[in-house]
Amino acid sequence: xRALMLIAPLLVFVLLSFVIPIASMLFRSVENxxxxxxxxxxxxxxxxxxxxxDQLPDEAIYEAFVRDMVVAIExxxxxxxxxRLNYEETGMSSMFRKSGRALKKLNPDTxxxxxxxxxxxxxxxxxxxxxxxxxxHSVEVTNGYFLNAIDMQRTHEGAVSQPEDKQIxxxxxxxxxxxxxxxxxxxxxxxxxxxxxxxxxxxxxxNLLMILVLLPFWTSLLVRTSAxxxxxxxxxxxNDTLVWLGLVSDSARLIIINNQIGTxxxxxxxxxxxxxxxxxxxxxxxxxxxxxxxxxxxATNWTxxxxxxxxxxxxxxxxxxILVFILSIGYYITPEIVGGxxxxxxxxxxxxxxxxxxxxxxxxxxxxxxxxxxxxxxWAYDKIVGIDNVKLG
Amino acid sequence: xKLKNTLLMAAACVTAAGGAMAEEMTIVSWGGAxxxxxxxxxxxxxxxxxxxxxxxxxxxxxxxxxxxxxNEAGNVTWDVVDVVASDAIRLCDEGLALEIDADTxxxxxPDGTSASEDFGDLLVSDCFIPQIVYSTTFGYRTDMxxxxxxxxxxxxxxxxxxxxxxxxxxxxxxNVEWALLCDGVAKDDVYDVLExxxxxxxxxxxxxxxxxxxxxxxxxxxxxxxLADGEIVMGSTYNGRLFSxxxxxxxxxxxxxxxxxxxxDGWIIPAGLSEERQKRALDYIMFATDTQRLADxxxxxxxxxxxxxxxxxxxQHAELGIEMAPHMPTDPNNAQNTFLYNYEFWADYRDDIDxxxxxWLAK
Numbered sequence: 001x002r003a004l005m006l007i008a009p010l011l012v013f014v015l016l017s018f019v020i021p022i023a024s025m026l027f028r029s030v031e032n033x034x035x036x037x038x039x040x041x042x043x044x045x046x047x048x049x050x051x052x053x054d055q056l057p058d059e060a061i062y063e064a065f066v067r068d069m070v071v072a073i074e075x076x077x078x079x080x081x082x083x084r085l086n087y088e089e090t091g092m093s094s095m096f097r098k099s100g101r102a103l104k105k106l107n108p109d110t111x112x113x114x115x116x117x118x119x120x121x122x123x124x125x126x127x128x129x130x131x132x133x134x135x136x137h138s139v140e141v142t143n144g145y146f147l148n149a150i151d152m153q154r155t156h157e158g159a160v161s162q163p164e165d166k167q168i169x170x171x172x173x174x175x176x177x178x179x180x181x182x183x184x185x186x187x188x189x190x191x192x193x194x195x196x197x198x199x200x201x202x203x204x205x206x207n208l209l210m211i212l213v214l215l216p217f218w219t220s221l222l223v224r225t226s227a228x229x230x231x232x233x234x235x236x237x238x239n240d241t242l243v244w245l246g247l248v249s250d251s252a253r254l255i256i257i258n259n260q261i262g263t264x265x266x267x268x269x270x271x272x273x274x275x276x277x278x279x280x281x282x283x284x285x286x287x288x289x290x291x292x293x294x295x296x297x298x299a300t301n302w303t304x305x306x307x308x309x310x311x312x313x314x315x316x317x318x319x320x321x322i323l324v325f326i327l328s329i330g331y332y333i334t335p336e337i338v339g340g341x342x343x344x345x346x347x348x349x350x351x352x353x354x355x356x357x358x359x360x361x362x363x364x365x366x367x368x369x370x371x372x373x374x375x376x377x378x379w380a381y382d383k384i385v386g387i388d389n390v391k392l393g
Numbered sequence: 394x395k396l397k398n399t400l401l402m403a404a405a406c407v408t409a410a411g412g413a414m415a416e417e418m419t420i421v422s423w424g425g426a427x428x429x430x431x432x433x434x435x436x437x438x439x440x441x442x443x444x445x446x447x448x449x450x451x452x453x454x455x456x457x458x459x460x461x462x463x464n465e466a467g468n469v470t471w472d473v474v475d476v477v478a479s480d481a482i483r484l485c486d487e488g489l490a491l492e493i494d495a496d497t498x499x500x501x502x503p504d505g506t507s508a509s510e511d512f513g514d515l516l517v518s519d520c521f522i523p524q525i526v527y528s529t530t531f532g533y534r535t536d537m538x539x540x541x542x543x544x545x546x547x548x549x550x551x552x553x554x555x556x557x558x559x560x561x562x563x564x565x566x567x568n569v570e571w572a573l574l575c576d577g578v579a580k581d582d583v584y585d586v587l588e589x590x591x592x593x594x595x596x597x598x599x600x601x602x603x604x605x606x607x608x609x610x611x612x613x614x615x616x617x618x619x620l621a622d623g624e625i626v627m628g629s630t631y632n633g634r635l636f637s638x639x640x641x642x643x644x645x646x647x648x649x650x651x652x653x654x655x656x657x658d659g660w661i662i663p664a665g666l667s668e669e670r671q672k673r674a675l676d677y678i679m680f681a682t683d684t685q686r687l688a689d690x691x692x693x694x695x696x697x698x699x700x701x702x703x704x705x706x707x708x709q710h711a712e713l714g715i716e717m718a719p720h721m722p723t724d725p726n727n728a729q730n731t732f733l734y735n736y737e738f739w740a741d742y743r744d745d746i747d748x749x750x751x752x753w754l755a756k
Contacts, residue, residue, distance in 0.1 A: 079486035090745040094737055097486060165594075166745075168752040234558075235623050258608055336611055341563075341754040349751070355458040357744050358483065 026371075029149075029364035032142035035134065038081045039068040043138040051132045051156040061131075062114040069103045078103075087359050088144070088153070089133045095124040132156040145365035169366065172346040177373070179260060179345070180328040184275075186268045187324050188317055191275035195316070198276070199283035210280075217273040225337045228266040232257035232338070258340025266338045267328055274327060275320035282316030282391050315391035322381065322390065326374055346370060417446045418472040418673055424451030426637065430693035431475070433711070435681040442680070445673065456480060460489050460663055469663045472674045478657040479743075481521035482736055490520035490661040491671070498675055500683035502702035511684070511700045515657055517736050522682050523659040523699035525690065528722035528731070529567050530653035532620055532635040533627035535645045546652035546730075547575040549627060550603055560616045560628025563609035565596075565750035566739055567629065567654050570732060572599035574652060580730075584738050593746060597753050609754070620646050632722050636695035640713060640720070650727040656734040657699065697723035 004011075036043045041064035049057045072078040082096025102121045106114070119126035136156050137144060144154040151167040152159050161167070194213070198206045216224060231237045234253045242248040256262060286309060294304040332347040339345070346366060353363035381387065420436070422428045428449060436447045450471065452459060457480050463469045476484065484490040493499070495516055499508035509516060515523040533543055538555055548555050549571065561568050573583050573592070576599045586592035600607075608625055610616055616630035617638045627649065638644045660682070662674045680686065687698035688706035695717060698704060707718050718724055722731075 076488045080488055083483070083486050086741060087744060091741050093486070094741045097740075162748075166748040166752055168748060168755055171752075171755055229618075230622075233619075233622065233624050341609055344755075352747075355455050357747070358457060358461065358487070359744070360461075 025360075025364055026368050027364075028361050029145050029368050030141050030143070032137065032144065032361070033140050034081060034084050035138045036140055038072045038077050039065065039134065039138075041065075042068050042134065046131065046135045046138065049131070049135065051135050054128065056115075056126065056128065057131050059113050059115050062118055062125075063108065063112055066103065066106055066111075066114045066118070067108040069100075070106065070108055073100050073104045083358070085133055085137065087148075087357075087362070088137055089129060091124065092130075092133070095122050095130075098122060099125075145361040146369075148362050149365040149369055169346065169349065172344070172349060173369070173373070176329050176345040176347070176370075179263060179343070180325050182264055183267050183271065183328045184321050184325045186264065187272055187275040188321065190268065191272055191279055191320065192313075192317075195276050195279035195283050198280045199286075213273055213276050216269070221270065221333065222337075224270055225266055225334045228262070228269070228338055229257060232262055232265065257338055258343070260339075260343045262338040262340065263335050263343035266334050267331060270334060271324045271327055274323045278319040278323065278391070279313065279316035282319070283313050286312045314385075315389050318381075318385055318390040322378070325377075329370065329374065416444060416673075417448060418670070418677065419448045419450055419470060420473045420475070420677075421450045421452050421456060421471050422475040423453045426633070426694055430690050431681075433693050434689035435686055438686070439677055439680050443676070445677070457483055457489075460484060461487065463663070464489050464665060467665075469665050471663055472666065472670055473677055474661050474663060475524070475658065476661055478517050478521055478523070478659065479734070479736055479739060481659065481661050482518045482740055484661055485518045485520035486740075489664055491664050491666075492519045493522055493662070493678075495522075498679065500679050502684050502700065504702065506702060511702050513701065514733075515699050517657065520661050521657075521659050522661070522678055523657045524682060524687065525658050525696035526655050526699055526723055527658060527696045528632045528650075528653040528655050529562070529629055530632050530635070530722070531627050531629050531649040531651075532616070532638065532646045533649055534620060534623065534625075535647050537623070537626045542647065543627065543649050544651060546571055546649070548649070550575045550599065552603060552606060555626055557626030558606050558608050558619075558624060559603065560608045560610050560619050560625045560630070562629060563611045563754070565746045566734070566743070567732075568600060569593070569596035569746065569750075570654065571652060572596040575599060580732075583732075584735055587738070587742070587746075593749060597749070600753075620644065632720075633695050636720050640710075640715065648727070650722070651730050652732060653722055653727070653730075654732040654734055655722065658696075659699065691717050691721065695720040695722075697721040 042061060045061040045064040046057065049061060069078055072081065078096050078100050079093075082093045085096070086093035099118075099122045103118075106117070111117070124130050132155070136154055142154065143159075147154050147159050148162075149169055151162045151170050153162055194209075198209055198213070200206075201209065229236075233239070234255065234257075236257075238256065239248070239253040243250050243253065248254060256265070290308050290312070291304050294308045295301075299307070329345070330347055331345060332351050335343055335345045336348055336351075339348075347370075350363050350366050350370075353359045353366070378387075420431075422431055428451060432449070436449075439445065440447055453475050456474050456476050460469070460471070460474065463471070481490065485492070495509040495512065496507050499512075499522060501507055502511045512523055515526070517523075531543075531546070531549065533548075533555075535542065537557060541554070543549075543555060549559055549561075569587060570583050573586055573596050574580060576595060578586050578595075587596065608615075608619060608628070610619075610628070610630070613631050613634055616625070616628035617634045619625045619628055620638060621642065621644050632648070632653070635646065635648055638646050639648070660678055662671065662678065666674065682700075684700055684702045685706065687700050688703040688708075690696070691698055691703075691707045692709065692711040698707065704721075704723065707721065709715060710717050719726065722728065
């Protein structure tokens with residue numbers, strides 16, 4: 001009890017500022033109350049309508065729709081519903097916005113019948129697809145966003161694939177995973193010798209080296225990314241130097257930015273300290289006596305390293321890899337700036353849906369999948385390497 | 394989300410504290426040279442006149458998402474927000490912006506013309522008060538195009554006559570229109586064609602012909618930097634950015650005004666403000682969008698005022714001392730062939746075509 005009291009402030013803080021917001025954001029990936037809340041009568045009436053048939057809904061449904069819409073327009077909710085349905089069927093947004101003015105004038109009690117009037121107001125009300133979309137997306141808890149997130153869609157006939165020319169998200173998920181692995185790998189390769197030097201050199205020199213590692217770490221992410229642009233572009237520092245040295249001809253300057261190479265280089269550089277620091281702190285704890293003992297018993301340098309030193313440094317590699325991998329699959333701004341078209345990640349689409357299209361349901365579904373994948377990988381890592389084999393120092 | 398919540402909480406504390414001091418308002422804009430022009434033309438004279446302290450927040454790029462989050466949290470901390478017209482329409486649809494009656498809530502022109510007539514077609518949404526007309530257009534390196542500088546938008550698609558890289562924005566809007574235009578579609582038919590599956594594919598097929606030579610930008614500052622470094626031979630960006638590359642930084646760059654796409658930027662007032670704050674915001678809007686104020690802004694940045702009555706009042710640049718009228722996208726010489734961003738169309742088709750466009754990019 002006393003222990004609970006002691007951690008209570010922190011617990012409340014974590015709950016309020018972390019667990020609840022994340023949970024509520026993730027919940028949006030299935031939450032879909034807007035259709036049945038805005039059009040309650042219509043949704044009820046559509047229950048009896050056969051979406052697979054080729055008959056338009058009957059007059060009762062059109063009347064229910066007018067009743068719902070008059071209330072919705074009064075509350076200015078019809079355009080919001082239009083935006084929601086436009087995620088599923090292009091054209092719904094303007095249909096709801098445009099028909100709002102005309103619908104507002106109708107009196108549900110006296111102006112019937114409505115079917116022909118509505119079709120007059122907007123052709124869309126005379127199309128089967130409109131009613132199918134409303135019916136399909138009237139459920140309060142939907143799998144629609146998750147289907148969208150894996151390049152499928154919810155239709156009246158069940159889940160079907162998106163047309164091929166709109167399939168992009170699965171590809172981006174795979175690319176994000178693949179490139180994050182490459183970035184983690186290149187971080188390991190680059191960080192290992194540096195960490196080794198840091199851990200074995202005399203204090204004075206290693207302190208200086210440490211500052212060199214930390215200095216970029218303290219520089220703004222945007223500054224570092226933009227600096228890479230200046231370095232890597234075709235008229236940039238690296239290409240200029242190569243041309244000057246005569247290694248590359250002026251007409252065949254290397255393309256090392258606005259593609260995957262650019263993303264890998266820039267992100268490896270940015271995430272390198274997250275690999276070096278855990279490696280360094282683990283390597284520091286490896287006693288020199290072990291390697292000396294190995295050598296004194298006739299082991300070669302390589303054997304000493306491979307059989308004695310390396311196994312003891314694995315916990316550092318593990319910790320660094322988890323850090324770098326998890327950070328990199330969520331990276332957004334660096335791929336956006338140096339990634340061009342082939343180097344962008346899934347997080348760039350999440351950002352688009354959060355801030356441009358306002359399709360937060362889809363963004364939440366993408367985020368949930370990303371979180372799920374990380375948890376699965378973490379679990380796999382635990383099975384293969386063992387999580388107690390990870391040390392930060 | 395965690396960060397956002399913390400920020401919201403922090404913002405809530407700030408407002409709670411600020412509420413007691415009264416006479417203070419938060420205006421959200423884009424930052425940089427643009428915010429500076431608003432500070433000089435609007436904020437400073439308004440503060441001098443009314444005594445209201447104006448706090449600036451450079452969050453316009455994320456305004457739609459943030460306003461929605463604030464609205465859901467029930468605590469809107471912004472009083473007036475500068476957004477592009479398409480965002481204003483989205484905010485209005487979502488019920489996040491206040492509807493404005495132009496004739497009663499905005500100032501009439503000096504000659505008595507009503508505000509709704511003075512702004513004319515530019516009042517594209519019930520919630521939106523237009524401020525400037527800007528355009529997305531091309532700039533090219535004068536030293537990289539030989540003796541025949543481009544005069545036609547289709548130079549962008551002509552790799553034989555103008556070899557080298559081009560910069561285009563990493564989104565379908567504008568690019569697909571230009572592609573169709575250069576694929577032989579008449580200007581008036583562009584959106585009819587784009588509504589169809591074949592039309593969209595046709596636009597992408599045209600873009601395919603230059604895909605390998607395109608650098609895709611996502612920030613307005615990219616193209617000016619790429620032009621200045623000689624990375625690209627031509628590129629699209631906002632005309633004000635090109636103005637500063639040409640006139641302020643004196644780079645060998647010139648404008649290709651052909652088929653420039655006009656877009657609007659202006660104010661919205663968030664829905665759900667307290668009566669007192671709403672009154673203050675409306676008072677500011679009334680002042681800041683009158684004829685003289687809109688003309689004043691053009692002294693600091695090369696964007697055209699949204700009122701017809703402001704155009705004759707546009708004078709010289711405040712620091713460079715050059716005549717601003719010829720640099721306005723709306724100047725008759727520059728505006729011989731223009732598009733107006735089709736808000737209705739893109740509100741419907743943006744997500745659909747964007748998905749196709751991104752899939753095409755990744756191919």
